[in-house]
Amino acid sequence: MISRQFLSRPMARHGHGPLVRYRLPVLSSQPTRLAQRWKSNIGTDQSGHIEAKENESIIFVDNLFPLKLSSLLLWRPWKSQHDLPKLIQRFETSMGIFDPMGMVKRAIPSSLPMEITEIIPRTKEGGAYVKFTYPPDKSGAEIQAQLAKTLEEQPIKPWFSPFRPITSGLVLGRPWLEDLYRLPKSRLRVEFVPAKNSEQPEELSQEALYSIFRRYGWIADITSQPPDSKVLPKYAYVDFVLVKDAIMARNCLHGFVLQEEGSKIATKLRLSYEQRVKAHNIWKWLSSHPRIVLPVVAALLATFTVIVFDPIREFFVKHHVQKSLEFTDSRLYKWLKRQTSDILSLYKKHGQDGGLNALFSHRKDLIDSIKSSLLESVASFVVIHGPRGSGGKELIMDQVLEGRKDVLVLDCKSIVEARGEAGIIRKLAFQVGYRPVFSWGNNVSNLVDLAIQSTTGVKAGFSENLESQVVKILQTTATALKEVSLAGRKKDDQDAALSDEAYLEAHPERRAVVVIDNFLHKAEEKGIIYDKISDWAAALVQSNAAHVVFLTTDTSFSKPLTKSLPDRVFHQVTLGDLSPEVAKHFVVSQLENGHRREEKEAKANDKNENIEKALAKTDKEHRQDLQELDECIEALGGRLTDLQVLARRLKVGQSPKKAVSDIIEQSASEILRMFLLTGNKTNDGVDKKWSTEQAWYLIKEIAKNDSLKYNEVLLANTFASSTTPAATNPEAALEALANTELITVKSQHGRPATIRAGKPVYLAAFARLLEDPVVKARMDLALLTELAKIEAKNIDKAEQELGLLAGLPNAPTQAAPRVNYLLAKLQASQKKIEGFEKEMGNLKKTLAEES
Template sequence: MISLRSVLRQHPRRMLVPQKQYLHTRPDHRPRLSAPSFASAIRRRSSSDSGEDETGHINTAPNEGIIFLDHIFPLKLQWLTRLPFIDGSSLVSAYKRLNSPNVALADPTGIVSRALPSNLPIKITSIIPRVREGGAFIKFQHDGSIAAEELEGTVKAYLKEKPIKPWFNPLRQVRAFLVRGKPWIEDLYRLPSSRVKVEFLPTSPEASAAELTQETLYSLFRRYGTILEMVSQPSDSKIAPRFAYIDYSRMRYSTMAKNCMHGFVLVEEAGGGKSGTLLKISYEPKVKGKWFRDWLTSHPRIVIPVMAALIAGLSVSIFDPIRTWSIKIHILHGLHLENNKYYQWIRKQLSRGYDYIRFNHKKAEDDGLNAIWEDRHSQMEQLKTWMSESLDTFIVVQGPRGAGKKQLVEQALKSEPHKLVIDCKKIQEARGDSKTINAAAAEVGYRPVFSWMNSFSSMIDLAAMGTIGTKTGFSETVENQLVKIWTNTSSALRSIALSCRKKDDRDADLQDDEWLEAHPEHRPIVIVDNFLHKSTETGADMVYDKLAEWAANAVTHNIAHVIFLTTDVSFSKSLSKALPDRVFRQMSLGDCSPEIAKKVVIRHLEAGAANSDKEEELTSSKLRNDLDELDGVIQVLGGRLTDLEFLARRIQAGESPGRAVKQIIEQSASEILKMYLLDAEKSWSPQQAWTLIKELAENEELKYNELLLNDMFSKNGEQSLQTLEQAELISITSVNGRPNKIKPGKPVYLSAFQYLTEDEVLHSRLDLSIFKMLAAGENSTIQSCEEELQKLAELPGTPAQMKPRIKYLLDKAAASQEKIVNYEAKIGRLKKILSEKY
């Protein structure tokens, strides 16, 4: 064979294109084809990404060969070919437009033109770019007297002498290898991988293929790059055809091996068997960290609890400080404009203009309450004294609804800067676990709160039960979530209390707990409003028990003063669970006396008249001519604060006191009718409520034990009375700890009871239901007596010992029958009334 060196000496100008296309000379005096001319040649001869004539292959004649160049295109942009209207050829054109024409090495066309020696005795017939694999096929024609392998060696030596480094990876250089097989050029979306799968196929259907050894594979594929590992197919595997995996250290090595060796036929002499072995090469996705993933999926009993613990730990370390800070800001009103001096000045200026009436209306209400504060001055002073004591300040302010409990506490402690008000009503009326958690968090300023995680974590626990058979503990109940909220609140309260401590204090050497015990004046105040609101509903006990436990812990550790505001007279049962060994301090609020009630109404009227637009200033005596009625209506209305304010507003609206009280009585009667008499889905019966209303309308107060003797309260009587007291229809007074008397729940209810009993139709309807119930009870008694008498009659003879029992049953049945006759007569009269009146 003729040497390539002699050919180059004999044909120094045998070029890719005619000599006239040279435009400039290279520094080493070797002529070079300009990039634009070379690009035009490529455009005339290049094939598509799917091979020649869309066949997926490159056809070669006996004197033709193919060289594959890598590092022409970046591999990181393979995903672009998945976009619509983008293929390999469009990317090649884009590279040419975007790259600088002054930098030859930045143009893929320039890289191809510089990769081949200018005096190489070949003729390029086509160039097929492989954007996904970062290279390009160069198909060329050569003289048959020169071996293709020798041309490959010449190109490699040239690139080693004159390396070309692409713009996207200047640390690497372009490499060239002769394509020894028959490459498959497909435009499928198959991304390169550092692992290739080599399948051993027969050269013809009737022939058989040989399974190549690792030594043979190494000798064939090592030239393209460093091999990390070769994995042969297990000997007992039934998968055909046989295959082996080759792992390269770099993806560029695997792309070169795949494009150069795909379709290569290994002859018998080289170990390919009698008829040779065809190598089919494809990329095999290699999952990094597969062993770690397999370990995770194989040990769910360990992994799932550990993940739950990590998530919980991250939540505590990251979000808990944020939540504690949010609670502190909520207590200190750090984000409230009301405490800003500039905002207060602007508000003061605006109050002199268009907002004057609104602010003065609030002042009118405050003036009306001053009479109450004067009357309850001793209770307010007592409350302030308790706040300054170092002993456990676990205080309960109990009173009926509308007695002004919250207003009294706020008035007494208005000078205290650090107060936290928790309204149990908002928490208890929230529907669903997530809303309950959100409501509790909003009351204390607990943010951020991920209430949706409660449902999500429950789903994880359910999945874990089916996977590992046990719960992961990742899900948290509403109880645990509430405990977290209260715990963060304790941290915030403690931080606020200790923020008042200074280094130069006399007791600076005390520990934090000792300092908190010695300085009760710096403890924040927690006001728990509406405690035991709707305490009879399902799930309420849990919320109140946890709240009471947290409050007891805050008081015991001298973190805060806690004041409970409740209308429930049985609050001691719930609070005693939290502090069983201590006596909490109690303050009871009742209705105002008639004298104070009259003052409250008059001051409301005076303040409203003083703030009106009238030029004439009216005194209390001139305000209205019918104020003399106040003495009478106050006796009817009572001293409930909310009722007094309502009366004052109606009088200001132009009604007379008598007319206003009548409207209040009618409204109260409507509430009683709806809440206690017409709704059957209660813990008491409408007949029991009506019995109480009738008796109280006639007697104003009832004896507790005497009422229990009534037939309507013979079953579950005490429970019904306690429930009606919780519902505020009645109030029960005690003597020496035992129930003594029953009174209306509000003073105005007495008049409302009398108003309801005056309605003959309502009276007849409810009495009819009572008599029917009593008659049914007597019929049941007679039936039970008859059954027992029938059993006694079946005895042989009539024993003398059973005669008293028989007489007792007969007398009892006769008495019941007499009652039934009486009830039936009353039922008949009531039906007549209902049929005649409406």
């Protein structure tokens, strides 16, 4: 029990707490002299405490300052501890009735027998300590009770709190005027410490704490220290409903000493504000169920991305296809280009145009065929197939699609050659105009997903694999392409009632065009990319959203395309090499343009005194070049890239024979480096599907016969019985060599029939390689070595079977024919090996003699 002396002390009414009232004697009406002494707010003698002398008490008056601004007042807005009292003093002269100290004067009536000696403001707690003296025949409790009654009958409400009046309470303890950054809270930590240097007191019961603190306001809960806790000093938590009640209790009871009945140990209460730890039930449930929460969070993030970013990305893809954001398509640029066309025109461009015009005139029928297919409503692919350098891209972009706006070019080469998955995503997004793209975010998501999976055992699904991200980019592009194709549709059209797909089917000329260049480039490494591109292209043509044109050099293009669009026939165009007449016309047109440029430069040079002699010399050299050109075109062939290289060499002054010889020499070196002197991998690091011996066999035989029969090559020992593990499939080896353009496989009635050199210049390069004795001896030695190994394997098989037959009991006569066959085969293989070794000996001598 608590001493009755404490329970009998009157307290101010706070909240709905009980109020002990005592009838007081009538006091004299002597006026009270209110004195103010602005001192430091850290207590008497800078000790942090307020000391009350004899016949002197302290009351705490609250609701003088806005409690919500306490955090701002504490964030060190004052340079020193003396600035705050000075600031409050200025309030007294400027704010009038709103002055906090003025409200203290109004709250204390002059009829009370008290004299105020000091007022100490507590801004962070919204109140002030008022120290006063009283007559010897009175007590501080009696005066505070009368003051509380006066404030209840005549409430004083500050301007910032019109609904809550000022209240007061008698300070029973020893206030601690700390200036720490500790904001008032509704929870008080009540520590039980010894009153003096005595034994550790026991903690008060919840009933005792309730009787002490309830008079200051509603109490939400009282929490005692856990019984097994060894923390000293002992403590308990008192949770008030309102912060103001906790402030009043803390300022009135801090340092209060009490002694329960029957106990010899006095207990001092040490009070401090405590941040209440809220029960985060929602977060606790989320953190304890990661297998449910993480997939849901991933789904929400994906939904947010679709809602926010997808419309932005569709906008950029749409304008990338329409090229509406490019400066070269603006009216200002076109006007400047028209005004300065004579100044900015370059002769090089005209020379190239002249040669390409000759090529395009030769392929006019193909151009008209492709244009007509883009005006048909048949939903199918247009496939332009031809070897590298056949001018397929120039044919499509400069002739078929010239002047067409809605064209999207997708270069598969730059996509599949990008480094890592992030690079592939970035390149694909850049080519279709898909932005913003967070390609780096995939690596971060993979790390997060891996960390979550290692800790929870379940994959969160934050990361997306390459396949899903490619599909997402292509789907967004498909939506934008459909909007582009429908951009010219008007509400007052005759067929306005048709659906979007029906409208596009009826107007194929309005569809956008997608050009997929370098299709199946490095298809062995990035097959999944080409599968997704094929499926995307099939969806475009089936929904009539766009026309799709494939440009490829791979002979196996029909496999992935047929898989994506199995019920349609492709519009296939095969580009071959130019005929000798067209090839000559192409080279001559570029040479004539170069000749005209030299004439213009000579005439424009005023300092040249021998212009006519220079022009005559140029004409003579030009005629000599044309005479040699007829002899060189046949050796060079009709490949467009080779003809362009020849034209450039002729422009710099080389003769046709010298230029063609250099081109053949360069091609021979290229073949030697790529096919004959490499290991089991190509220059790109991919495993080869052919052997060096197979490549040399084809080079040697094509140089002799110009063309080979396809099935005859399959039956050759080098292909049918190759000792190289990666080259055991002869058809796969020939297909791989055709894709690398060492050879070209010609078909007849849909089946492979003949094998030729990959480029016309390669035929001359093959012959050049055979003329080199060192190369020929080295490659023949490797070929004969493999043939000898093949025959040795045949001998081993025959010997094994003969051994089995010899082990049969009584030597049956029925096995005699088989034994004779095996002996004859063994003898024939042995003779071949002897012949091979004899030739190998001669080749070794050649290698030893030649340098």
